[in-house]
Amino acid sequence: MVKKVGVAILGLGVVGGGTYQTLVEHHDFYLKTQQVDISVEKVLDLNLERLKALGVPQECIAKNIEEVLADPNVDIVVETIGGIGVAKTFVTAALRAAKTVVTSNKELICKFSHELEKIAKHNHCGLYYEASCVGGVPIIRTLLDGVQANHIQSMMGIVNGTTNYILTKMTYEGADYAEVLKEAQKLGYAEANPTADVDGYDSMYKLSILSSMAFHTKIPYTKIFREGISTVNVKDIAYGREFGYTLKLLAIGKNSDKGIEVRVHPTFIPTNHPLASVNDSFNAVYMTGDAVDDVMLYGRGAGALPTASAVVSDVIYAATHSDIKYSTFKNNATAESNVKFVSDFASAYYIRLAVEDKAGVLAKVTGIFGKCGISIVQITQKNAESAEDERVPLVVITHKTTENAAKNAVSKINASGIGSVEAVIRVEQ
Amino acid sequence: MVKKVGVAILGLGVVGGGTYQTLVEHHDFYLKTQQVDISVEKVLDLNLERLKALGVPQECIAKNIEEVLADPNVDIVVETIGGIGVAKTFVTAALRAAKTVVTSNKELICKFSHELEKIAKHNHCGLYYEASCVGGVPIIRTLLDGVQANHIQSMMGIVNGTTNYILTKMTYEGADYAEVLKEAQKLGYAEANPTADVDGYDSMYKLSILSSMAFHTKIPYTKIFREGISTVNVKDIAYGREFGYTLKLLAIGKNSDKGIEVRVHPTFIPTNHPLASVNDSFNAVYMTGDAVDDVMLYGRGAGALPTASAVVSDVIYAATHSDIKYSTFKNNATAESNVKFVSDFASAYYIRLAVEDKAGVLAKVTGIFGKCGISIVQITQKNAESAEDERVPLVVITHKTTENAAKNAVSKINASGIGSVEAVIRVEQ
Numbered sequence: 101m102v103k104k105v106g107v108a109i110l111g112l113g114v115v116g117g118g119t120y121q122t123l124v125e126h127h128d129f130y131l132k133t134q135q136v137d138i139s140v141e142k143v144l145d146l147n148l149e150r151l152k153a154l155g156v157p158q159e160c161i162a163k164n165i166e167e168v169l170a171d172p173n174v175d176i177v178v179e180t181i182g183g184i185g186v187a188k189t190f191v192t193a194a195l196r197a198a199k200t201v202v203t204s205n206k207e208l209i210c211k212f213s214h215e216l217e218k219i220a221k222h223n224h225c226g227l228y229y230e231a232s233c234v235g236g237v238p239i240i241r242t243l244l245d246g247v248q249a250n251h252i253q254s255m256m257g258i259v260n261g262t263t264n265y266i267l268t269k270m271t272y273e274g275a276d277y278a279e280v281l282k283e284a285q286k287l288g289y290a291e292a293n294p295t296a297d298v299d300g301y302d303s304m305y306k307l308s309i310l311s312s313m314a315f316h317t318k319i320p321y322t323k324i325f326r327e328g329i330s331t332v333n334v335k336d337i338a339y340g341r342e343f344g345y346t347l348k349l350l351a352i353g354k355n356s357d358k359g360i361e362v363r364v365h366p367t368f369i370p371t372n373h374p375l376a377s378v379n380d381s382f383n384a385v386y387m388t389g390d391a392v393d394d395v396m397l398y399g400r401g402a403g404a405l406p407t408a409s410a411v412v413s414d415v416i417y418a419a420t421h422s423d424i425k426y427s428t429f430k431n432n433a434t435a436e437s438n439v440k441f442v443s444d445f446a447s448a449y450y451i452r453l454a455v456e457d458k459a460g461v462l463a464k465v466t467g468i469f470g471k472c473g474i475s476i477v478q479i480t481q482k483n484a485e486s487a488e489d490e491r492v493p494l495v496v497i498t499h500k501t502t503e504n505a506a507k508n509a510v511s512k513i514n515a516s517g518i519g520s521v522e523a524v525i526r527v528e529q
Numbered sequence: 530m531v532k533k534v535g536v537a538i539l540g541l542g543v544v545g546g547g548t549y550q551t552l553v554e555h556h557d558f559y560l561k562t563q564q565v566d567i568s569v570e571k572v573l574d575l576n577l578e579r580l581k582a583l584g585v586p587q588e589c590i591a592k593n594i595e596e597v598l599a600d601p602n603v604d605i606v607v608e609t610i611g612g613i614g615v616a617k618t619f620v621t622a623a624l625r626a627a628k629t630v631v632t633s634n635k636e637l638i639c640k641f642s643h644e645l646e647k648i649a650k651h652n653h654c655g656l657y658y659e660a661s662c663v664g665g666v667p668i669i670r671t672l673l674d675g676v677q678a679n680h681i682q683s684m685m686g687i688v689n690g691t692t693n694y695i696l697t698k699m700t701y702e703g704a705d706y707a708e709v710l711k712e713a714q715k716l717g718y719a720e721a722n723p724t725a726d727v728d729g730y731d732s733m734y735k736l737s738i739l740s741s742m743a744f745h746t747k748i749p750y751t752k753i754f755r756e757g758i759s760t761v762n763v764k765d766i767a768y769g770r771e772f773g774y775t776l777k778l779l780a781i782g783k784n785s786d787k788g789i790e791v792r793v794h795p796t797f798i799p800t801n802h803p804l805a806s807v808n809d810s811f812n813a814v815y816m817t818g819d820a821v822d823d824v825m826l827y828g829r830g831a832g833a834l835p836t837a838s839a840v841v842s843d844v845i846y847a848a849t850h851s852d853i854k855y856s857t858f859k860n861n862a863t864a865e866s867n868v869k870f871v872s873d874f875a876s877a878y879y880i881r882l883a884v885e886d887k888a889g890v891l892a893k894v895t896g897i898f899g900k901c902g903i904s905i906v907q908i909t910q911k912n913a914e915s916a917e918d919e920r921v922p923l924v925v926i927t928h929k930t931t932e933n934a935a936k937n938a939v940s941k942i943n944a945s946g947i948g949s950v951e952a953v954i955r956v957e958q
Contacts, residue, residue: 249845374806393829409676
């Protein structure tokens with residue numbers, strides 16, 4: 101019993117092009133293995149050269165969104181435009197026309213999933229977005245259908261390939277941030293304007309989507325603490341390695357009796373932690389559930405074909421499941437307005453100071469930490485970086501304390517005259 | 530709209546007990562997050578003490594399977610007995626009574642899934658078995674609904690916790706196989722009769738199930754090449770490390786134009802491969818698809834609660850999806866009798882010889898490899914292991930060749946009088 105399904109693709113860029121290619125090349129494979137006959141009925145893109153290069157037949161090229169949505173053969177609309185301008189307009193119109201939507205658009209889903217899911221529900225169609233997070237890695241399907249028996253207690257993810265590439269280079273080649281960024285831009289791994297990646301916005305959008313699923317409530321991105329990697333000093337990566345830590349930009353979500361905490365920031369993790377060996381542009385999400393314990397999913401977080409894999413897997417899921425609305429409403433139904441968020445979260449800290457190399461300094465530094473209620477795991481003085489430098493680096497690793505206590509200690513040290521705080525990096529175990 | 534679902538559990542051992550506990554303790558959580566009201570209606574186990582310890586109410590304790598299957602409130606039957614005796618009889622009867630079955634039984638599914646799926650299909654009920662492979666890691670859900678857009682080209686899995694625990698100890702503590710096995714038995718990580726684990730049967734059953742899903746055809750376990758870890762010498766693990774390799778018992782499936790190859794054996798993989806750092810009783814499956822590229826799932830492959838996580842996730846899936854037959858028939862529909870299997874598979878090899886330490890031996894050894902059409906990547910003589918020993922170890926790493934060519938070289942060396950082959954270990958990149 102073969103099911104016939106017509107697809108339209110809006111935006112034939114990297115991901116949309118990969119999706120087109122995957123659907124066309126695998127047509128017979130899906131017919132055989134999934135009993136579904138998927139045809140690309142319409143594509144919409146302003147760049148006609150691109151459509152030609154992809155070999156899109158003339159009769160599939162739509163002139164405008166109206167033509168796509170008026171086509172009765174189009175059951176599923178794939179949105180791979182990105183952003184929240186025209187993409188939002190088109191997705192809204194598609195759902196209103198009762199077309200199921202599959203999208204790779206993290207910003208759209210992060211900011212407007214609730215609004216869009218309501219429209220989808222009203223029109224009895226589905227909204228799928230596996231491709232919005234961590235490329236081809238089926239993290240959303242896993243949260244929905246693989247570990248749904250669990251209270252997810254925590255998730256830590258490397259969910260941005262650009263920053264992981266940069267940090268990997270800084271870690272293993274000792275190169276400076278600015279230098280590596282320039283190289284990444286040359287290779288096309290980083291955008292000309294790298295802000296969305298390096299300042300953690302991309303990770304923040306993804307964390308909002310993933311933690312909403314994991315914790316069964318809407319986590320607005322505005323609740324996410326965010327710090328990027330642009331101020332990371334390669335020196336701290338090297339010192340961290342000496343203490344057995346590797347630096348990663350982590351998207352962290354935790355759910356406990358105290359509430360939900362969500363944050364994106366450069367984080368030291370033990371070098372033998374599975375996330376520490378996720379290198380280059382690879383991504384991974386490490387979760388802990390109350391039954392399953394630790395689970396990690398690892399793979400390519402970006403790229404034309406890996407992301408197309410997620411888009412097409414959603415298309416097949418939508419086409420082969422009669423309960424097409426499944427992924428759409430589950431979270432919505434349990435969204436709560438009275439979610440408690442932890443603002444003053446607990447963490448261990450790596451703090452690097454520059455202090456004068458003289459007697460009594462160590463006592464003063466440890467004294468300040470003590471007064472702030474912070475206990476120290478380790479304190480190590482490093483060699484001065486140059487002969488002219490009268491100050492030496494002093495690296496402090498603390499036990500678990502709170503963000504506010506750490507901030508307090510930092511401002512007290514800076515005000516004390518004994519030295520200045522040069523770096524503060526959170527540490528997870 | 531809450532759906533009411535009644536569950537019966539057959540066999541309240543480790544996994545069955547964990548399942549009971551998880552379902553009871555999470556009742557309200559599933560009601561809230563999944564809109565499903567799951568009640569345990571019946572349990573069946575001969576050990577009444579065990580049932581008492583788990584706090585099973587008297588009215589839920591069934592006297593026999595007939596009582597379970599006659600209960601109209603039982604929609605889903607969980608089978609956690611194991612083996613292919615009474616478990617097969619009960620599962621068959623449950624499916625005939627039109628109850629959906631969720632099982633953790635790898636041997637049953639490996640050997641009889643086709644027969645059982647036919648019965649399920651005929652009775653319009655489902656057969657789910659996520660818990661049969663890799664404990665709580667949602668590998669089956671991922672193959673069915675997460676990466677189904679891909680031709681899966683290869684999978685390599687560490688799918689048995691006992692052997693991975695033993696090999697990890699041998700690798701990092703340099704302990705002998707026999708010694709570690711004894712310790713593992715004392716700790717309850719290995720059975721008194723360890724054959725199923727150490728000789729690779731457990732991995733073989735799981736590979737049969739997983740490769741059947743990945744390659745969309747039934748892979749009988751009889752087609753799987755199998756070699757266990759009981760003859761692994763700790764010396765070879767140490768030598769392998771020097772060459773940059775780590776030893777793991779891998780379940781390997783490959784699908785190419787040449788056909789399907791499936792094998793379980795101790796395997797050297799590069800120490801920087803993600804699978805190499807999967808240690809102790811953790812499991813992982815590393816797959817490559819034509820769109821998604823490399824993907825790895827990592828987690829606990831055994832244990833009461835991790836396996837219960839998979840059982841209960843299947844129960845929820847069955848309860849919340851109207852297309853309950855989904856996981857049941859997909860493979861069946863595409864099973865083919867004309868599958869081509871590769872018998873003489875290609876691999877690189879690590880071969881350790883014991884040879885006399887005299888001039889000309891190296892030339893003779895390399896000569897034999899050359900005559901067998903095998904090119905050598907590296908050949909290294911190690912120090913004699915004791916002063917009395919007149920022979921020295923010679924380690925050869927070959928380029929990719931075939932199993933038959935390697936066997937041929939081994940027998941030629943053994944017949945040559947220049948030394949004997951002491952170890953042959955396959956190498957994957």
